[in-house]
Amino acid sequence: MAGPLPIGDPAPVDGRLPADLPIDLSVPFSAYLHVPFCRVRCGYCDFNTYTSSELRGARQDEYADTLLAEISLARRVLAEAGALRPMDTVFFGGGTPTLLPAGDLAKMLDAAASAFGIADGAEVTVEANPDTVTPDVVRTLVDAGVTRLSIGMQSAVPHVLAALDRTHQPENVRTAVDAAKDAGLAVSVDLIYGAPGESLADWEASLDEAIALGSDHISAYALIIEDGTKLARQIRRGEVAAPDDDLQADMYELVDARLADAGFEWYEVSNWARPSTGSGTESDNRSRHNLAYWRGSDWWGFGPGAHSHVAGLRWWNVKHPAAYAQRLAASESPAAGTERPDPQSHLLERVLLETRLSDGMAISDLPEGNRTGVAGLIADGLVDAASAFAGRIRLTLKGRLLADAVVRELTD
CATH class of the missing domain: 1.10.10 (Arc Repressor Mutant, subunit A)
Incomplete structure (x- = not known):
């Protein structure tokens, strides 16, 4: 599970926004929907996620209905503040959102669209583990209005996946990408470099495979060792070596050069996209949701541990799914704290x-x-x-x- 929540001011029980909040309705609005479930906890992961043995007091099959209660609360709060706007982007993250039935994700998306509206041409992304993507899942997501799938590839090399505690089969990445593309979804693949035992040749093999998949967006993140994770404990005990800064720099230079040769352009330090064929000034293949974060737009984060931002005000929800459900069952905001930097x-x-x-x-x-x-x-x-x-x-x-x-x- 993730580290402690930030220290901030107490959040109002009803979730109400301050009366003096300088809300600008021209600022885009996004929604992040957190699905905090994973089959296995990866050794490097510091996200707010839970395996079945860690849920204690919360049920995965009830999660969608619980999150719908926060959507209702958010609509009331934003309407009272005069801050209702249609969503320009929606992002299902985790955890592994596709561990839930695709119908549950569709239910959450429909509730958010009904509560806030959804802009024409909105980007709607679902993160997915390759082993959970099937043609039936993809069809349900497309019918619900999803436009983009972000697939956690991480590596194409089995021993690197094992070092990261990733359980998917490398060949299932291509199966997932092909299913998404056949259904008309935009596809992004995520990579991690600098895992214990990963060589520059291993990284090059993963890059070659990621490019060959034919996706229009690739994210590549250097492995960071977070306190409290299994991997941090292994390094502290001397069981595996810590990431080598010089090797990670070489890996970054390699990904930038290799993706440039393949027609990608970097638009954020860890993200590359193929140029759009449209007439706009920005590539349609960029992650518009992540750009909303980087540019300081407004968003509401739904789910346990999710963070929100509206007009300079930030708040974050209680972490555990059981505490989250209990707050909402009592008609209270799940927010644990708030701050204005x-x-x-x-x-x-x-x-x-x-x-x-x-x-x-x-x-x-x-x-x-x-x-x-x-x-x-x-x-x-x-x-x-x-x-x-x-x-x-x-x-x-x-x-x-x-x-x-x-x-x-x-x-x-």
């Missing part, structure tokens, strides 16, 4: 998120005292000079590898 915290987050995007950040959005570091970042090869002279901070490849150092320089 101070200006310095807001600046730090904005720089952290916006500089990770290929569009970068406007230098004019930095306080004057924080702009002086840009010249040094250019000299160090971390920020693109031409973009900076045009008024934007855009990371070079070296800058992407050292993104945290860039953020420190711009916010200290």
Whole structure:
């Protein structure tokens, strides 16, 4: 299970938003629906997820109806605040959303669409384990209005999957991708690099397979060792080696080069998409839901442990599914805490998120005292000079590898 929740102010029992909240109805609105169930806990995972033996007091087959109660609460709260807007994006994450019957996911999506409305052309994504994707599941999701499937491939190499405690068969990734594409869904595959025992050749094999799948979006994340996970304990006991920073840097350079050669463009440090064939200025193959987070849009996170953000106000739900269900059964908000970041915290987050995007950040959005570091970042090869002279901070490849150092320089 994930680490402790943030420390914040007490959340109102009725979930009501503050009367002085500066809500801007032109800001896009998204919904995140958390499904906190997994068959097996992966050794590296720090997400708020639960196997069947960890549920204690909550039932997986009742989860959809419980989440519907939070949707009803959210509609009331947003309507009272004058903040109702149709959803531009919806994302089912986890956990493994497709461990639930596809009909349960359809029920939740229908309830959210009825409560808030859904914008024309909205992006609706479901995360999936390859072993849980079948043609029948895909057809039900498409009929419900899902437009995109995000498949947890992680690796194409069996010993790397074993090191990550992933249980799916590598060949099932292609089966899942083909089923989704045959049904007309957009497809993304997720990869992780730097697992114990993974070589550069292993990583190259996974990249080759991911490209050959024919998806239009690939995410590639460096393995991070989170406190409290099985993998952290194994490293502490000396059973496996910690990730090698230099090897992970080589792996990042390889994925960026290999995907560029295959026609992908990076749009966020860990995300690449094929250019759109449409007339828009942005690739339709980018994850619009994740862009909503990175650009500071509004969203409501449904489910245990889910986080929400509206007009600068943040709140987060109680973690355990049983506590979550108990709050809603008592007609109470499941929110555990809330906060409004101070200006310095807001600046730090904005720089952290916006500089990770290929569009970068406007230098004019930095306080004057924080702009002086840009010249040094250019000299160090971390920020693109031409973009900076045009008024934007855009990371070079070296800058992407050292993104945290860039953020420190711009916010200290």
